[in-house]
Every structure is written in structure tokens, then in C-alpha cells.
Amino acid sequence: MIQIKNLCVGLGDFLLQDINLSVAEGEYFIILGPTGAGKTVLLESIAGLYPAKSGEIWLRGKEVTQLEPEKRSISIVYQDHALFPHLSVKDNIVFGLKLRKRTRQETEAALDWVAKLLGISHLLERKPNTLSGGERQKVALARALSIKPQVLLLDEPLSTLDPETREGVQKELRQLHNRLKVTTIHVTHDFEEAIALGDHIAVLGKGCIKQVGTPEQIFHQPNSEFVARFAMARNIFAGEVIDRGDGNTIFYTEDAELVVVTDLRGRLHASVRPEDILISPEPLHSSARNSFCGTITHIVDRGSTLYLTVNLPPDFICLVTRRSFEEMGLAVERKVHIIFKASAVHIF
Amino acid sequence: MGKKWFTTNTITLTFAVLGLIIFLFIIVPLIKMIIASDPKILLDTLLDPEVNGAIWLSLYAAIIATAVGFVLGVPLAYLLARVEFPGKQLVEGLIDVPIVVPHTAAGIALLFVFGRDFFAGKAFHFMGIDFVDSAAGIVIAMLFVSVPFLINSAKEGFRKVDVRLEKVSRTLGASPWQAFFRISLPLAWRSILAGSIMMWARGISEFGAVIILAYHPMVAPILILERFETYGLAYSQPVAALLIIICLFVFITLRTIAYRGVKI
Numbered sequence: 001m002i003q004i005k006n007l008c009v010g011l012g013d014f015l016l017q018d019i020n021l022s023v024a025e026g027e028y029f030i031i032l033g034p035t036g037a038g039k040t041v042l043l044e045s046i047a048g049l050y051p052a053k054s055g056e057i058w059l060r061g062k063e064v065t066q067l068e069p070e071k072r073s074i075s076i077v078y079q080d081h082a083l084f085p086h087l088s089v090k091d092n093i094v095f096g097l098k099l100r101k102r103t104r105q106e107t108e109a110a111l112d113w114v115a116k117l118l119g120i121s122h123l124l125e126r127k128p129n130t131l132s133g134g135e136r137q138k139v140a141l142a143r144a145l146s147i148k149p150q151v152l153l154l155d156e157p158l159s160t161l162d163p164e165t166r167e168g169v170q171k172e173l174r175q176l177h178n179r180l181k182v183t184t185i186h187v188t189h190d191f192e193e194a195i196a197l198g199d200h201i202a203v204l205g206k207g208c209i210k211q212v213g214t215p216e217q218i219f220h221q222p223n224s225e226f227v228a229r230f231a232m233a234r235n236i237f238a239g240e241v242i243d244r245g246d247g248n249t250i251f252y253t254e255d256a257e258l259v260v261v262t263d264l265r266g267r268l269h270a271s272v273r274p275e276d277i278l279i280s281p282e283p284l285h286s287s288a289r290n291s292f293c294g295t296i297t298h299i300v301d302r303g304s305t306l307y308l309t310v311n312l313p314p315d316f317i318c319l320v321t322r323r324s325f326e327e328m329g330l331a332v333e334r335k336v337h338i339i340f341k342a343s344a345v346h347i348f
Numbered sequence: 349m350g351k352k353w354f355t356t357n358t359i360t361l362t363f364a365v366l367g368l369i370i371f372l373f374i375i376v377p378l379i380k381m382i383i384a385s386d387p388k389i390l391l392d393t394l395l396d397p398e399v400n401g402a403i404w405l406s407l408y409a410a411i412i413a414t415a416v417g418f419v420l421g422v423p424l425a426y427l428l429a430r431v432e433f434p435g436k437q438l439v440e441g442l443i444d445v446p447i448v449v450p451h452t453a454a455g456i457a458l459l460f461v462f463g464r465d466f467f468a469g470k471a472f473h474f475m476g477i478d479f480v481d482s483a484a485g486i487v488i489a490m491l492f493v494s495v496p497f498l499i500n501s502a503k504e505g506f507r508k509v510d511v512r513l514e515k516v517s518r519t520l521g522a523s524p525w526q527a528f529f530r531i532s533l534p535l536a537w538r539s540i541l542a543g544s545i546m547m548w549a550r551g552i553s554e555f556g557a558v559i560i561l562a563y564h565p566m567v568a569p570i571l572i573l574e575r576f577e578t579y580g581l582a583y584s585q586p587v588a589a590l591l592i593i594i595c596l597f598v599f600i601t602l603r604t605i606a607y608r609g610v611k612i
Contacts, residue, residue, distance in 0.1 A: 044515070047515075047519050048518075048519075049515045049518065049519070068518075068523075069515075069518040069519050070518050070519070070520075070521045070522055070523055072519070073521075074519060075519055075520065076515070076516060076519050078512050078516065080512075082510060082512045082513050082515075082516045084513060084516075084517075084531060084535075085535065086534050086535055095517065095520050095522075095530075096520030096521050099520065099521040099522055099526065100521055143516075143520070144519075144520075147520060147521065
């Protein structure tokens with residue numbers, strides 16, 4: 001679908017270097033990287049908004065490296081939505097259709113379709129500055145989808161939304177993609193967002209691709225310290241959320257059952273922050289609902305803190321202070337108990 | 349929310365007094381001039397063909413100058429707002445020069461290029477346009493001294509338009525021309541209009557550069573000088589009052605239109 005070969009982009013003294021990516025038809029592809037990694041520049045290069053210094057971009061078997069953005073049929077949704085402030089919601093959405101000189105009926109039909117798809121039919125006469133963040137996002141998506149693009153580019157679409165809206169929008173993005181199957185490239189700095197949405201993930205750092213793989217590969221087999229830093233900060237598991245008869249909600253992974261607090265059900269992911277996990281050499285009686293026994297297999301020394309890998313299985317990464325570490329006399333091969341609250345498990 | 353406007357602390361009070369002095373300094377002579385005028389004499393002055401001829405000439409020469417400034421200045425403003433090129437700061441600095449040089453000097457400089465003995469003057473002479481003692485001369489004098497106001501205002505207007513709006517429009521199928529006319533220009537329109545009004549008003553009031561290029565036909569500011577020198581204060585005052593009234597009226601009307609619906 002999209003193939004990027006040895007792409008280099010110069011922007012002042014900043015560069016995208018030797019980018020190689022391949023995105024399949026209908027895929028939800030994530031580009032994950034920290035702020036300043038060049039994620040937006042990469043998206044804009046794909047859209048044709050930044051000239052490539054060298055390398056090639058292929059779209060459905062045609063080379064488009066030098067093609068103007070208006071001839072690529074690649075839509076982009078920016079972080080702050082970039083709605084045209086002087087146009088109504090309706091005129092924003094039909095902007096691309098009007099330029100394509102569609103007949104009135106075709107334009108009306110496309111507007112109707114996309115407005116219903118995103119549930120914004122009641123907003124059509126409003127001006128962008130009267131909309132909430134979530135509404136603006138939907139209008140921006142509607143405008144991008146109205147032209148039936150070959151590729152949809154999303155630049156940090158969730159980062160400006162408040163946490164409650166965010167969870168909903170993330171779910172809607174996934175559902176929308178399942179329905180339309182439009183090839184999507186989504187840029188984010190949020191690891192959990194990447195895991196939850198991506199079919200494949202490319203990790204970008206300082207203008208270079210560090211690793212490409214499935215979410216499982218990225219978090220189980222990071223190929224470098226840089227990628228590991230993203231993954232290591234969290235314990236992430238794939239599994240299923242089910243109600244157990246006793247009133248507890250349980251997250252089942254292959255090896256463990258975690259008690260969790262969530263309204264979500266089905267095949268999902270769970271994460272536990274390393275600093276939310278208590279370590280104890282002895283079994284501990286507390287109100288925390290999750291308590292397991294495991295063996296320390298690995299220790300990473302970070303000075304005043306240490307990261308311990310505790311194998312139950314699965315592996316949990318836990319954070320302890322140096323003082324606790326020394327007081328408890330922890331070492332590789334030691335058996336320890338790990339304890340965390342049900343509310344410390346984030347389901348997504 | 350917010351402080352009451354009359355919150356009294358010493359700094360607000362001091363600044364209010366200082367501000368009031370400069371405000372009165374601006375407004376009192378204008379008001380005095382207008383209320384000191386006998387409406388009968390003002391009407392007679394307006395009907396004086398020499399006076400209303402001069403006022404019309406000022407108004408329409410300034411409109412033509414503004415139109416030329418618009419067609420040539422807005423594209424430059426867009427480039428300055430969007431494109432980085434070597435020497436850009438120098439260009440931006442030079443654009444402001446007409447504002448800071450003495451306008452009589454500006455007029456002499458213009459004469460050196462558009463006079464009949466010089467290249468541009470000769471070229472235009474063949475097309476039937478002469479700049480010395482003609483309406484065309486008045487227009488270029490006004491254009492020279494007032495176009496910076498339009499360029500600077502339009503440039504600020506374009507700068508405030510998020511470049512990503514243009515980018516989004518391109519991905520939706522707009523050519524660079526369409527992106528300019530459908531997105532950037534409408535969004536910068538208010539600044540461009542405000543700049544045009546400033547340019548036009550500055551053109552009407554221009555004296556120094558105009559008198560060097562074209563003493564005749566006579567624009568209103570030159571007529572005021574002539575009456576003052578020949579007949580004295582009493583005869584120049586009604587013409588001056590009339591010009592101020594007309595300028596204020598037009599300026600306030602246009603500003604009201606330009607800022608309609610905008611909270612300043």
C-alpha cells in the first residue's frame with residue numbers, strides 16, 4: 001500500500017534519516033516516538049507537505065515522491081484539528097468535495113454519510129469555535145474522510161483530549177477503522193495508545209526508525225535500549241476481562257489472574273506501573289487485592305532506584321528505592337512477594 | 349472575574365492621569381477646530397469648487413494608491429509571512445524606510461526616478477503618463493509613503509493564519525492558489541482591510557512628498573497651506589476643519605465595518 005524507501009528529509013538542520021517503512025492495505029499503523037523525534041515531519045512527508053531530500057515514497061504501486069499533496073488523496077488530521085475557523089462545520093466537511101467538482105447530489109450524499117458516520121449531523125451549521133474538543137475532533141475526521149482518502153494520517157489525535165473523552169475516542173477510532181478499513185497511520189508518544197490501536201508499530205527516535213513490529217514484538221522483544229525505555233516503564237499484558245462469580249472483575253493473561261476495576265469487558269490490555277508495585281520478602285496482609293509470589297530474575301541499577309524483574313510468570317517490572325533494596329537484602333534468585341491494588345491496574 | 353476597571357491603586361491612577369493628558373492633547377485641537385467652525389461657512393467652503401475639487405482629488409488619488417498598494421503589496425506581505433529567504437530581514441527593514449524618512453526627501457527621491465529626465469519617467473512618458481504636476485504624481489507620492497502600513501498589517505494578518513490550515517486544504521485537494529484564495533486570504537482579510545484603511549487615510553493626509561511632485565493639481569493639504577499663507581488662519585481653518593470631519597467620518601465608518609462582530 002505505502003512503501004517508504006530510504007527517505008531522507010531536511011528541515012533546517014533537522015533530518016529524517018533513511019526511513020524504510022511498509023504499510024499494508026487497510027492496516028492501522030502506529031508511529032511511536034517521543035516529542036521531537038520527527039513524527040509530524042514524517043506524516044507531512046507522506047502527505048507531500050514536506051519535500052523529500054532523497055528516497056522514494058510509493059503509494060499503491062505508483063511512485064509519488066514528487067507528487068503535489070492535492071493529487072495524492074492522503075488526508076491528515078492534526079493534533080489541534082486545524083478546522084477552518086471562517087467556515088461552518090458543513091463547509092469544513094465539504095471543502096474537499098467542492099474542490100473535486102462533485103455534483104450537488106454527490107456532495108450532499110457524501111456529507112450525509114460522513115456526518116452520520118461520526119454522529120455530528122446536529123452540528124453542521126455551527127462554527128468551529130463553538131465546538132468542544134471531542135466535537136472538533138470528529139469534524140476534523142469527517143472532513144478528512146469525506147474525500148474517501150487512500151490513506152488517513154492522524155497526528156497525535158488523542159493528546160489534546162481530556163482523559164475521559166480520550167478513552168471513548170480511542171475506542172471510536174478503532175471501531176471506525178474496523179468499519180471503513182481505510183489505511184491509517186497514527187502518530188503518538190503514548191505507548192499504551194500504540195498497543196491498544198496498532199496492527200503494527202514503528203518506533204521513531206531522533207529521525208530514525210528504531211524498530212518495526214507487532215505490539216507484542218515491540219514490548220516483549222525491544223531491539224534497543226531506546227525502544228526498551230518505552231516498554232520498560234510499564235508492565236503491559238494482553239488478555240481478557242471477565243466477571244467472576246464472586247463480584248470481582250478479573251483480567252486473565254496466559255499465566256496470571258489480576259483483580260481489576262473497570263467497566264470494560266473483552267479482549268484488552270492491562271498495565272501496572274512499576275512504582276505502584278510493593279515488594280516484600282514475606283507474605284503481606286493488606287487491603288491490596290493482587291498478591292503474588294515470584295523470583296527476581298534481573299536487576300537494573302539506576303542509582304537511587306532499581307528496576308527488578310520478578311518472574312511469577314509472567315515477568316513484572318517493579319521499582320524499589322536503593323534503601324529498601326538494601327534493607328530487604330534483595331538479589332537475583334531471591335523469592336519475593338509482589339503486591340498491588342486492583343485500582344493500580346489500568347485496562348485499555 | 350477580573351478587576352473592576354476603577355480599582356484604585358497608585359500606578360493605575362498615575363497612568364490614567366498621564367494617559368488623559370496625551371489623549372486630550374490629541375483630541376482637543378480636533379474638537380476645537382470642528383466646534384469653532386460656523387456651519388454656514390463650512391457649507392460655503394464645501395461648495396467652493398476649488399475646495400471640493402481638492403478634497404475629491406485627495407480622496408480618489410488615495411483610493412487609487414491603495415488599490416495599487418493592495419495588488420502589489422499583499423503578495424509581498426504573504427511571501428514575508430510564509431517564505432524564508434536570505435536578506436528577508438533587510439527587505440522587511442527597507443519597507444519601513446518610507447515611514448521614517450522626511451517626506452519631502454521621499455518626494456525628491458521619487459522625482460529622481462519618475463521625473464521626465466529619468467528612466468522610469470521616460471518609459472511612462474511614452475505610455476502617456478507623466479508624474480510631474482499630475483494626478484499620477486500624487487498617486488505615486490501617496491503610494492510611496494503609505495504602502496508600508498498595508499504591507500505590515502497584511503503580513504501580521506497572514507502570520508496569524510496557522511500554516512497547517514493551508515496544509516490541510518492542500519491534502520483535501522486545493523492547489524496552492526486555491527489554498528491562498530480560500531483559506532489564507534479570507535482569514536487574513538480583516539488585517540488586510542485594516543491596513544488598507546490606514547494606507548488610504550495616510551495617503552489623504554500626505555503633504556510633503558506630494559508637494560514636491562505635484563503642487564498642481566492641488567490636493568486638500570496643499571490647499572490648506574496655500575490659503576494659510578495667502579489669506580491667513582481665518583481662511584484656512586474651514587478647509588482644514590472640513591478635511592478633518594470627512595477623514596474622521598470615513599475612518600470611523602470603515603473601522604466599524606472592518607471590526608464588525610469582533611471583540612477587540
